[in-house]
Amino acid sequence: MDLELVEQILPHCSKTQLIHIEKSTKDRDLSPVTDKLWKTFYEKEFGIESTESVSEIMKEWNLKFKWSDLYQEKSKRVKGASKKESDGKLSRQVRVSKNQVPPLSRSNKGKWLKKKFGGAKHSSCGKRKKVMSLEYARFEGVHYVKALEPF
Incomplete structure (x- = not known):
């Protein structure tokens, strides 16, 4: 060419x-x-x-x-x-953890979360519905999410 x-x-x-x-x-x-x-x-x-x-x-x-x-x-x-x-x-992203968390009664759940995760809030939706509850924890700059069965 x-x-x-x-x-x-x-x-x-x-x-x-x-x-x-x-x-x-x-x-x-x-x-x-x-x-x-x-x-x-x-x-x-x-x-x-x-x-x-x-x-x-x-x-x-x-x-x-x-x-x-x-x-x-x-x-x-x-x-x-x-x-x-x-x-x-x-x-630094959120990771899903497969570790099991022991079931908690409603009275000591907030205290345990504050003690274990430094004040992270537990969020669960509905009483009788099958809804996944999440707990957030922060270890070494990484946010972990623990997936739990409904209470």
């Missing part, structure tokens, strides 16, 4: 399509055309400041990288950082 024709077609491609085209044309270097496109993708995704700082570093150290490689590496780093962040959030 003529390089001028490729220059007209490739700007209409998405990132995944561009990756597929580059992989399928390994015998031909399309980086003169795709480099501009990857730079715009990089700028849209990570900001103008980041793009400019990478450009300055490349000029300062007299380095030449393909923007597609830079984009893919930066994406991996951002995904890795967001994965660590989401893992931290998961550790």
Whole structure:
């Protein structure tokens, strides 16, 4: 294919399509055309400041990288950082505990909850209906939910 024709077609491609085209044309270097496109993708995704700082570093150290490689590496780093962040959030989420709690009479239920869970409230709905009761506890920054049978 003529390089001028490729220059007209490739700007209409998405990132995944561009990756597929580059992989399928390994015998031909399309980086003169795709480099501009990857730079715009990089700028849209990570900001103008980041793009400019990478450009300055490349000029300062007299380095030449393909923007597609830079984009893919930066994406991996951002995904890795967001994965660590989401893992931290998961550790603070509510978890269901399968441990059994002994049945309590209505008179000492509130005292036991305050003593055991530091003032957490017990919520149960209905008297004769089969409704699940929940008790909330906080251990080491994690909220645990204990599912109980109705009393």
